[in-house]
Each structure stands twice: as structure tokens, then as C-alpha cells.
Amino acid sequence: MAGLLSTIGKHTASEDSAFEYLVEQGLLAKERRCSKCYPAPNLSLIRRSDIADGWTWRCSLRGCRTKVSIRKDSFFSQSKLRLTTWIKLMYLWASDIPVTKVRCHLDDGECSTTTAVDAYYLIRDIYTGKLLASPVLLGGPGIVVQIDESLMRHNHKYNRGRGPLDHIWVFGMLDTSLSPGVGYMEVVDKRDAAMLLPIIQQHTRPGTIIHSDQWAAYRDPAARLPTVACHRTVNHSRHFVDPQTGAHTQAVESYWNSVKSKLKSMRGTTDGMLPGHLDEYMWRERWGSGANGWMNAQTAYNSLVRHICTMRMRRKIFYVAVYV
CATH class of the missing domain: 3.30.420.10 (Ribonuclease H-like superfamily/Ribonuclease H)
Incomplete structure (x- = not known):
């Protein structure tokens, strides 16, 4: 793995390590309940060798066996990219790597430029949403x-x-x-x-x-x-x-x-x-800068992870079954 991505190397060593890391960060659900059964039992996490993620949720009731993707209702649900690749793309974006240069930092065939553009678009939704949720306020008494x-x-x-x-x-x-x-x-x-x-x-x-x-x-x-x-x-x-x-x-x-x-x-x-690029600049100023005020890749990455999780919670993406 290239030096730039060595910081996140242990999280992208395998799909299993990526899954565990994203659950730990709150970006993927750590438990689910079946939407078809009452009372709703917890879904069980089972190994799947026939899918890229390697895991899926399945209802434990013998008469149901409903299966649910580990990505359901998450930031990653709109993409078929491997979770390991997603973590890398998030870090590359945080490092201010242009989308046209992303492939230089990934393995051959891991991600096309077109797919990287789509991923950056999804990240744009996060930082634009954060700015809308936390309006910029400047100045104050005497400033x-x-x-x-x-x-x-x-x-x-x-x-x-x-x-x-x-x-x-x-x-x-x-x-x-x-x-x-x-x-x-x-x-x-x-x-x-x-x-x-x-x-x-x-x-x-x-x-x-x-x-x-x-x-x-x-x-x-x-x-x-x-x-x-x-x-x-x-x-x-x-x-x-x-x-x-x-x-x-x-x-x-x-x-x-x-x-x-x-x-x-x-x-x-x-x-x-253009408005999206201006939003990105303002987001990096506020949440992508280190203690010295200058933009910092690790700070930006940590903030991006936190804001994805926050937006997920705000939109009630965590799966909750409600029964009356």
C-alpha cells in the first residue's frame, strides 16, 4: 500500500477488518431486528462467501430467514465498491487528492476514475449537509x-x-x-x-x-x-x-x-x-484543520467519519423497527 494510505492500512487489510472498523466507528449497524417478524428478533450475522462484503444479516426464525445487507441504510448502501476501497477513498478525499489522481494511490483495477467521481459526489453530500446543519457564524462583539x-x-x-x-x-x-x-x-x-x-x-x-x-x-x-x-x-x-x-x-x-x-x-x-467546491473549502477550514489552523488530512478524515455518522443518526438511518 502507498505511503499516503499507510495510516489506515490495518483497517483496509481485508474486508473483515474494514467491516469491524466501520461498525466500531458507527458507520455500519452493529445489530438489527427483523422487519417481518413479531416480536422482532435480532438478526444474526452470518458469513457469506458469495458476496464481496463477506457478511450479511439473517433472521434467526426458521420460517423467515430474511436476509439484509450489512450496508442497508448506511452511507455505503448506494455503492457497490468494496468497503476497503471506500475507506481508502475517504482518506484520499480528506488528504485533498484530486479525483483524477485517486487511481495512482490504489491497486490496479480497484477503482475507475468514474467510480471515484461518484464516491466524491457522495462525500460532497456529507460536507454540504453539515454546513446546512451548522450554519456559518462569523464575528461577534468588537470583531x-x-x-x-x-x-x-x-x-x-x-x-x-x-x-x-x-x-x-x-x-x-x-x-x-x-x-x-x-x-x-x-x-x-x-x-x-x-x-x-x-x-x-x-x-x-x-x-x-x-x-x-x-x-x-x-x-x-x-x-x-x-x-x-x-x-x-x-x-x-x-x-x-x-x-x-x-x-x-x-x-x-x-x-x-x-x-x-x-x-x-x-x-x-x-x-x-462551483457551489459544492466552495462548500468543500469552507468545510475544510472548519473541520479539516489542525491545531495550527492549517488543513490536516487526519483531522479532515476523522471529521468526515464523524459527520457521516452524525448525518446517519440525524436522518434516522439506524434501523429501528417500530410496532404498535
Whole structure:
């Protein structure tokens, strides 16, 4: 196994070790009950040499013998990939390995690029769902949040998609009290007050100080938004930093450079995928970073495992039979 995957080597040595690990992590059920029998007995785990997983659940009643996949109602139920391969793919994603490079880290024939793309799509559902369940909140009493919009001139894969005149604007906010800064981004159809001010209100804590340029949509948010205590601007046609208030947007502009550098490294994307890529960037900032604030593969992997388990519980995916 390649060095990158050595950390999870003991969990991917065999399908049995993968199954035991995923049960231990709460990603697969450790027990089930039969949905057809009353009172419902626990299903028994039996060895199956004719299936890739190697195990299946079976009702212990002689007149039933209902069989249930160990993947039923789990994150892995939508895929036929081996569980060992799934663990590897999760770690490769956490390590920020592009989907086009996944096969370089796997055994020959273990996973096609198309299948890896499908797996990354399923992981996207997890981090996007986590962001929806835990809305981003920035700032707070006396904390400066810089805001700005940026034009995303990304390349289109396969030369498909909207032309260069159909610009995609992203509105961004950066909490400057943290190092490195932590932000929020959202694709916007318009850059007017009706579009941008509700986003500021939704993603800032009470008492936040806003720094921005003098774009008209930002006019006087402190009087219009309950969470904004103060608004300071900088006139970029004259200064990079306002000489009187010290207001500037240099941190959020640096943030845009980092985001665009990440998108550029992907060698193009599609318009429909851009929001997902922004979500991934924000997820990694919050749950994929080490103690020093920089992104860390092991931290991201542990968070991914935890969030898959959390989403599974939230959606009541753990199998429970209810009898009246």
C-alpha cells in the first residue's frame, strides 16, 4: 500500500477488518431486528462467501430467514465498491487528492476514475449537509468581518458551459479574529442590497464590525442589520487602508486568492459544481484543520467519519423497527 494510505492500512487489510472498523466507528449497524417478524428478533450475522462484503444479516426464525445487507441504510448502501476501497477513498478525499489522481494511490483495477467521481459526489453530500446543519457564524462583539465580492472566471471543463460574458459572482465574508482567517462564501445572482444584506445578517453574530469597500449595496448596514454594530469603509480609488479608521479589505482579498488558487489547481470546473467546491473549502477550514489552523488530512478524515455518522443518526438511518 502507498505511503499516503499507510495510516489506515490495518483497517483496509481485508474486508473483515474494514467491516469491524466501520461498525466500531458507527458507520455500519452493529445489530438489527427483523422487519417481518413479531416480536422482532435480532438478526444474526452470518458469513457469506458469495458476496464481496463477506457478511450479511439473517433472521434467526426458521420460517423467515430474511436476509439484509450489512450496508442497508448506511452511507455505503448506494455503492457497490468494496468497503476497503471506500475507506481508502475517504482518506484520499480528506488528504485533498484530486479525483483524477485517486487511481495512482490504489491497486490496479480497484477503482475507475468514474467510480471515484461518484464516491466524491457522495462525500460532497456529507460536507454540504453539515454546513446546512451548522450554519456559518462569523464575528461577534468588537470583531472585524471583512466583506467583498469576487468574479469567478473559472475555466470550463471540456470547453463547455456559459461563455465569458456570463460572469459568476461570489459574495464572501472573512472573520479576521482568527489566524488563518475563516470565511463564508455564496454564489449570488445579483450584487444589490436585497441580495447581500440578508447574507450578512444570517452569517454574523451580534456586535460585529464590518469593513468593506464603498460598493453601494453595503451602504449603512449598521442601521439596517441588527447584528452589525459598526460599518467602516475604504475608498480603493484613493487608499488600500483608510488613513483615519484603518479599515481595509486586504484579508478577504487574500482569501479570494487562496480560493481561486484551489479552483485553478482543479484544472477547471463547471458552473453547477462551483457551489459544492466552495462548500468543500469552507468545510475544510472548519473541520479539516489542525491545531495550527492549517488543513490536516487526519483531522479532515476523522471529521468526515464523524459527520457521516452524525448525518446517519440525524436522518434516522439506524434501523429501528417500530410496532404498535
